[in-house]
Amino acid sequence: xxxxxxxxxxxxxxxxxxxxxxxxxxxxxxxxxxxxxxxxxxxxxxxxxxxxxxxxxxxxxxxxxxxxxxxxxxxxxxxxxxxxxxxxxxxxxxxxxxxxxxxxxxxxxxxxxxxxx
Amino acid sequence: xxxxxxxxxxxxxxxxxxxxxxxxxxxxxxxxxxxxxxxxxxxxxxxxxxxxxxxxxxxxxxxxxxxxxxxxxxxxxxxxxxxxxxxxxxxxxxxxxxxxxxxxxxxxxxxxx
Numbered sequence: 001x002x003x004x005x006x007x008x009x010x011x012x013x014x015x016x017x018x019x020x021x022x023x024x025x026x027x028x029x030x031x032x033x034x035x036x037x038x039x040x041x042x043x044x045x046x047x048x049x050x051x052x053x054x055x056x057x058x059x060x061x062x063x064x065x066x067x068x069x070x071x072x073x074x075x076x077x078x079x080x081x082x083x084x085x086x087x088x089x090x091x092x093x094x095x096x097x098x099x100x101x102x103x104x105x106x107x108x109x110x111x112x113x114x115x116x117x
Numbered sequence: 118x119x120x121x122x123x124x125x126x127x128x129x130x131x132x133x134x135x136x137x138x139x140x141x142x143x144x145x146x147x148x149x150x151x152x153x154x155x156x157x158x159x160x161x162x163x164x165x166x167x168x169x170x171x172x173x174x175x176x177x178x179x180x181x182x183x184x185x186x187x188x189x190x191x192x193x194x195x196x197x198x199x200x201x202x203x204x205x206x207x208x209x210x211x212x213x214x215x216x217x218x219x220x221x222x223x224x225x226x227x228x229x230x
Contacts, residue, residue, distance in 0.1 A: 006160075034217065043204070044161070044220040093160045095218070105151055106218050108160035 002028045004096050006109030013084055013116055021079045021112045023094030029074040030096035034106065035067070038091040050077055074098075084116045121205045121221040128227050135192045137224050139205030142186045148207045150181060150188045155202045155223070164203070165190070192226075200228045 003026040013019045023033060032051050036044040048064075050056040050071035058064045066088075068080040077096075081088055091113055095106045122140040129135045141150070149168050153161035165172055167179040167188070178191040192199060202223040 004160075036220075043222050046217060046219055049217055091158065095160075105163050105166055108153075108162070111158065111160045113158065 002026075002096075002098070002107045004030075004094065004107045004109040006094055006112050008112060009110060010113045011115070013114070015085055015116055016083055018080055018082045019084055019114060021081075021092055021094075021114075023077045023079070023096065023109050025075045025096045025098065025107070028096075028098040028107075030077070030098045031074065032097045033071055033077040034095040034097075035069060035077075035079050036093045036095065038093060038111075044093060047079075081114065084114070086116045089114055089116045121207060123203075123205055123221060123224045125222060126225040126227065128229060129195055130229050131196055132194050135195050135199075135226060135228075137190045137192075137203055137205075137226070138187060139190070139221075140187050141205070141207045144185050144207050150179065150185075151206045151208075151218070152177070152179065152188075152190045153204045153206065155204065161204060195226075195228045197228050197230060200226060202226070 005024045005026055007022045034049050035047045037047050038044045046059050047062045048056045048058045048069050050069050052071050052074050056069035066082055071077040091111050093111045094109045097106045149166055151166040152164040154164050155161045165174055165177045165179045167181050169181050172179045180189040202225050204220050204223040206218045208218050
């Protein structure tokens with residue numbers, strides 16, 4: 001299957017700083033990317049959807065000014081957590097779908113563990 | 118937006134067949150049914166996808182009745198390494214129309230020796 005790579009896999013940052021997480025589709029063009037957040041022992045919660053070259057669409061309750069999403073190319077989307085606070089500590093996962101893939105599945109990255117201290 | 122309902126958890130023993138059923142009463146005509154597996158601190162991994170009847174691949178089978186209001190993931194002869202959370206999702210569409218995937222609660226499968 002297609003490969004989606006996230007970087008970094010783990011990051012620790014100080015409260016008040018910003019953190020950028022990258023999501024890359026390695027062998028297909030990702031026309032749509034999704035960002036999820038997962039707290040311990042909970043399910044994945046969709047944060048936003050981004051289409052290449054367009055502004056991201058955020059789910060209700062997700063602050064767009066805090067979670068900046070850029071999908072500038074067909075292989076790269078970034079999520080920037082601005083002015084991070086301890087409550088932003090979570091597991092962030094990206095997912096990508098592309099027009100070249102044969103089926104309708106979404107491919108997921110390995111996730112990024114963010115810890116804000 | 119099709120909502121899915123799954124059992125919160127299931128226990129099984131090594132070598133047994135495990136069937137996890139998911140209810141999706143308001144599935145739309147264009148929706149596919151997709152199952153993912155997730156291990157702790159990893160992203161979900163695709164298991165199988167189907168639209169109707171039965172789909173089988175090298176790791177699982179997916180049974181979908183005619184009304185498509187439910188589906189059953191069948192894992193043959195599970196092993197300890199199959200202990201994970203299994204998510205049933207509905208959505209998506211044929212190439213060119215990308216609906217979002219919303220995750221339900223998932224089913225925590227615990228395989229015992």
